[in-house]
Amino acid sequence: MTVIIITYRIVVDYFKSFIVDIKMSLNLDHCIEKLQKCEILSETTVKEITDRMKEILINEANVQSIRAPVTVVGDVHGQFYDVLEIFKIGGKCPDTNYLFLGDYVDRGYHSVETITLLSCLKLRYPSRVTLLRGNHESRQITQVYGFYGECMRKYGNANVWKYFTEMFDYLPVAAIIEDNIYCVHGGLSPSAPSIDQIRVLDRFQEVPHEGPLADLMWSDPDPDRDGFVESQRGAGYTFGQDTVAKFLQINKMHHILRAHQMCMDGYQVLFKRTLSTIWSAPNYSYRCGNMASILEINESSEHYFNTYSAAPESLHNKPQQDTTKELPDYFL
Amino acid sequence: MPIERIFASQKVDSLHGTKNKIVQVDSNAIPAQAFNVLIDNRIQSVPVYDLVANKYSGFLDIRDLVSFTVFINDNNVQAQTLLDIVNFGVKMFKHPTDVSITYLSRRNPFNSVTLGSPLLKVVEILSKGTHRVPIVDENNKLVDIISQSSIISFIEKNIGVDILPSLDKKISELKDLGVSPVTSVTTNVKAIDVFRLMDTHQRSGVAIVDENNKLVGTISSEDLKLFINNPSTDVLQLTIMKFLSCIRQLNNSESIHCATGHDTRQGYQYYRYS
Numbered sequence: 001m002t003v004i005i006i007t008y009r010i011v012v013d014y015f016k017s018f019i020v021d022i023k024m025s026l027n028l029d030h031c032i033e034k035l036q037k038c039e040i041l042s043e044t045t046v047k048e049i050t051d052r053m054k055e056i057l058i059n060e061a062n063v064q065s066i067r068a069p070v071t072v073v074g075d076v077h078g079q080f081y082d083v084l085e086i087f088k089i090g091g092k093c094p095d096t097n098y099l100f101l102g103d104y105v106d107r108g109y110h111s112v113e114t115i116t117l118l119s120c121l122k123l124r125y126p127s128r129v130t131l132l133r134g135n136h137e138s139r140q141i142t143q144v145y146g147f148y149g150e151c152m153r154k155y156g157n158a159n160v161w162k163y164f165t166e167m168f169d170y171l172p173v174a175a176i177i178e179d180n181i182y183c184v185h186g187g188l189s190p191s192a193p194s195i196d197q198i199r200v201l202d203r204f205q206e207v208p209h210e211g212p213l214a215d216l217m218w219s220d221p222d223p224d225r226d227g228f229v230e231s232q233r234g235a236g237y238t239f240g241q242d243t244v245a246k247f248l249q250i251n252k253m254h255h256i257l258r259a260h261q262m263c264m265d266g267y268q269v270l271f272k273r274t275l276s277t278i279w280s281a282p283n284y285s286y287r288c289g290n291m292a293s294i295l296e297i298n299e300s301s302e303h304y305f306n307t308y309s310a311a312p313e314s315l316h317n318k319p320q321q322d323t324t325k326e327l328p329d330y331f332l
Numbered sequence: 333m334p335i336e337r338i339f340a341s342q343k344v345d346s347l348h349g350t351k352n353k354i355v356q357v358d359s360n361a362i363p364a365q366a367f368n369v370l371i372d373n374r375i376q377s378v379p380v381y382d383l384v385a386n387k388y389s390g391f392l393d394i395r396d397l398v399s400f401t402v403f404i405n406d407n408n409v410q411a412q413t414l415l416d417i418v419n420f421g422v423k424m425f426k427h428p429t430d431v432s433i434t435y436l437s438r439r440n441p442f443n444s445v446t447l448g449s450p451l452l453k454v455v456e457i458l459s460k461g462t463h464r465v466p467i468v469d470e471n472n473k474l475v476d477i478i479s480q481s482s483i484i485s486f487i488e489k490n491i492g493v494d495i496l497p498s499l500d501k502k503i504s505e506l507k508d509l510g511v512s513p514v515t516s517v518t519t520n521v522k523a524i525d526v527f528r529l530m531d532t533h534q535r536s537g538v539a540i541v542d543e544n545n546k547l548v549g550t551i552s553s554e555d556l557k558l559f560i561n562n563p564s565t566d567v568l569q570l571t572i573m574k575f576l577s578c579i580r581q582l583n584n585s586e587s588i589h590c591a592t593g594h595d596t597r598q599g600y601q602y603y604r605y606s
Binding site for chain 2: 008015058204
């Protein structure tokens, strides 16, 4: 008689098989190649991509630590050809490290291609790419501002929208570069003056209407008013120079880097160079005529705003329909 | 007994069970994150540090993931990722949203022993069924975890047949060993049912018995390919031997160790350790 003992070691090995090496099941290089030609991937591939993304994102902290050199990118809003332009100007991934501050979808015509490409790059080079969550990485917002409609048109159903919006729940909400530059999509929260408070939030949920998580993604700096004032956007707050100074002091940071607001010059520096806004969608909504920029931070932590205008393909590749007209059957 | 004296004179400090690399999780991690830590490090349980109470709340154990898997199977739900398993598994509890890792870890209490204590204290705790003993310093900081494996390793390195003559005896000759009832199943049982047994019987191991000495487990390359590309809870429907074969191939893990009545205890220890 022969006996084999099944121990918990086998159990651990079984569960390990769920965390399969990405290269085994997904040919990421092939996916990236296809996307760079502005070709969308199949629904099943998108499901696999978002499943794998959730697995790696779950291990990322609410506040991710990043080392210089790194290139920081602001809102891109589905302007796919302008995203390709960013890689031409800032350097290819993984040769250049990238930190994206959110708002990958809505308004542009190629939200699907944009978010799929960025997700593939993250999966392929996880330590070289960091993706933060913006206020548009939300089920509610994407149903109004174009991503939902685009998914319906390109895939015939809402599954891809569902996969991505589920994935958005897992994106980290802030990052710190070299222990002194605090990066977030929107801005500060009166309920979270300390970064340690942000570290312990439960971020794995739809962007709430209020509270610290909402504020991080919706707030704006106000050079004309001190303190925290309720924002006219309907979520988040505006915050003044005094709050920035206090935040930097309490948290021992030197600078706040954020996006969320369009800048005609592509970037704006406020509050005696303690806060910068970076905007990476040139000719926003294909009509604003603004410049865009990416912020290059080198090994010595020097800042360089590399500005650019719309890519030629962006001007010529408008689809027939206007994405902002698409609304779902129900309103929120 | 001379071996008892050795354990009494040896301090826990010298064992270095975790070889200076302690894996732990903080209470603000969500269950899926914490289980990921277990699996990445290939360990069965991990101490959980309660950030609010400023102390260790217990150990999060992979046995909870086994309970979740059995629950998912019994509810005919298919899970394809670890997240699926956890997200559905917590519905086992009355208040799924309250299932934090602190809550789960309380099922495996943190009964620590301080540095400087005799190894005998740890051995006594381990002999009662606990699988690992945390060692803390005078500031209650976790410095080591001593498991049953660490003790076996210690015996293998330091204790010869002169101290422990039974090491040289055949396992079948040891009257006090191997007499408690064994949870055993035959080879045609499904893997999910083995999981169920491990879950309900609270055992560390389930024996697969083959009367005819024909323990074979082969899995077709089609089944294997299917599982690689679509890991899921479906593979638990395979018979246990096919399941083992699948897991072994996927992980290139060590061959399953079997001991027969003819092996000596020392021989088996060495085998387990290599």
